[in-house]
Amino acid sequence: MTAIETSGLTKEYGEITAVDDLDLTVADGEVFGFLGPNGAGKSTTIDMLLDLTRPTAGSATVLGYDAQDESDDISPRVGVLPEGFDVYPRLSGRRHLEFAGKTKGTDDDPDEILARVGLSAEDGDRPAGDYSKGMRQRLATGMALVGDPDLLIMDEPSTGLDPHGIREMQDLVRGEAERGTTVFFSSHILEHVEAVCDRVGVLNEGELVAVDTIDGLRAELGGGATMALTLADPAEWARDLVTSLEGVADTTASGRTLELSVVDPAAKATVVTALADAGATIRDVRIEEVSLESLFTALTNGDEGRSGTADAVTTETEAAR
């Protein structure tokens, strides 16, 4: 069964396309990270899943129900942590949780929920208007957890949390996943997603530029490495030689330095032997793994329509230097 499925989902605001023809499938029970810079269309997509915003074209299903026509069937089964929300300042934290429980028809103990999201019983008695940003985030997370939802949709859950709070949030997501809950959460910060996600989708300017596991994304980069070789002589002559080798994507020569991207990890050795065979004196070899962060940057800094293939990624990585 699929937890979330969108097909051709599109949202236009006048001239601006916020979400462009999005096809996305999130399987039951997986933890899916929805990545993208601010303004990429993540919240708009989530708002369409929750029927807060109506798509211009395309459709979406959540837990098998149509997001627009059957939203009343979706909401009791889903826990939502929205972005840019506010609490009811005059009502206590506990009252918020009681209200959530009442609407979901459960009698979950508010104090237990408070504890799970790291709020004390005293915090629960205070009006939520006195809460800090992080506490509001925790309270809303608690409201999402009420009634043990089948699917958690969290929009930028780390907002307002300190590093410790972010780790707690990640533990909570892992814990929910172990209980069989599907988790769909968005972030503009890769490392928050990396630690907990089975798969990630990268959204940029409304378009999905990559969907894969973290390892898959790494592999797609082909080891994700750039090599910089320092030769004894000016390196220009060696450029054509290495470019012709299999698994080498992109080559530049400046002075005695030859820089190249390797798609296939095994190509590194081939490059070194080929140069040695051609009589070059190699003074130094430096290899840099492309970090996920730069992959993310590469995927999302493109002008538009980046395919997310290794070529595009490495080119972008180079260009970003």
Add this chain to the structure above:
Amino acid sequence: MTSHIATVARKEFEDAGRSKLLWSLIGLLVGLVAVGYVAIWYTADDITAAEVLSFLGVPLQVILPVAALIAGYMAVVGERRSGSVKLLLGLPPNRTDVVFGKLLGRTAVVGVAIGLAFLVSLVLGAVLFGSVPFLEWLGFAAVSLLFGTTFVGLAVGVSAAVSTRGKSMAIVVGLYMVLIALWELLTAGPYYLIYDESVPVEAETWYLVLEQFNPIFAYTNLANTVVEGSIFPFQFQYGLQSMEAYQMTPAERYPGDAPFYLQDWFGIVVLVVWAVVPVAIGYYRFQRADL
């Protein structure tokens, strides 16, 4: 799917019930009733509790709309701007539950205010004037409750229809100004231009219909049918119609037997229309809005 209107309404009642501004208005209303009763008791001789009841019409017709509009004008749009509506709609309640839950919850708050004011009048009437005109009192309270509900509906409807707080406030304040301060200019003014005379007692029917459709007039006309004494609408006057005409209801001004829509009881329909139409428009627009 089960309806969550009652759950939302209860939360609303609690939330709005903690608003200090609203409580000061309720305090003002109850205080005015108490002070007024004591003042009449102190100065006037030979007056019955039933007649004193009509005194309530003055503070009620001014403060009730203001309190109800304040209670309602931020109801939906306030949550939309702050973002708490996302938290609310992320839970099982849908947009229908939000609009009608808010309407119900905020009506209940205004209802409590009216109930308190009338309770004070009942007790003071019994203590100071020695009688309890129960039926009149009950009728007047019911009409006042309808009047309060009208303005809550108007305000909640506007708050659901617009996307910013400023628009909601502008529309609500604007409408109130039209009803209380500009009404005569907007109705008797054109009359003067068309017929080249100030409005006589026996005015053209369209004018009487317009008069009938001001919810404040509808309220005073209805109140006058249930209490002794007379309650005049509190209005800014520009002298475009005679004082005599001003003090008469459309039914009284109509030559001969007034048609049903000019009868005093038709005021009930007028008050219901002023609540239902804005709520319907607001509901329609809120259902279709991107939040």
